[in-house]
Amino acid sequence: MREMRSMTLRLLYFGLVREKLGRGEETRAAAGGLTVDGLLEELSASHGLFALGAGVLRVAVNREYVGGDHVLRDGDEVAIIPPVAGGTGNDCDRGDC
């Protein structure tokens, strides 16, 4: 059975992700009850997001950082946050790369 795509999300992309995808935002239909991790899995399949290093991507919903089990709601603004300029979520600060 095909799942109902009952929500509309506004996705925002920044930095490396924006550049690789060639756009800064898009709207996307999603199934009710979808979690942040579920969305990242969908985007991995449709956009190749994991190739960008999904392990270091953070997500903000309506301008607040959220965890992977956060449940999305219709109309949410979902920002995919690659590693920020200040330096977290990568190996570089260890000084060995």
Added chain:
Amino acid sequence: MFAITEEPIDLAALVAHVSDPAAGAVTSFLGTTRATNRGRNVLRLEYEAYADMAVAEFEKIAAEAARRWELVRVAIVHRVGVVPLGEASVGIAVSAPHRRESIEACHYCIDALKLVAPIWKKEHFEGGEVWIGSLADCDHGDGHGHSHGDAHGHAHGHGPKD
């Protein structure tokens, strides 16, 4: 004053914003663009922000600083777009009744900003460009042989790099 701006940062305006007769100290910080990074000769830096969220994060950082120390006022401004070498990309001013609080709180604010602010930095250097913090940033390295693209995709590592 919490803002993202495309204009050069005006430190005097930040200091004026936090100045108050109740304050006995003002500490200011400017983060400036450096000419070299991990052995690369940097030509210019380009910053991008999720502006609405960045400003909200600045407000949260200031609120937390005010909770930890007795502060009078905090101002945080980050520049976006191309920032030429030697110019400020971020400016912070903190006022407090006494010097220790203002210095410690200012230090806290810049460290917190670097961890959480949704701001990205693209470094244009001699021979290429790289998003700071990305896997490619590691791989560009400084000649220590990390250019093999192995799995760096796990999250750890903290703290300011510049």
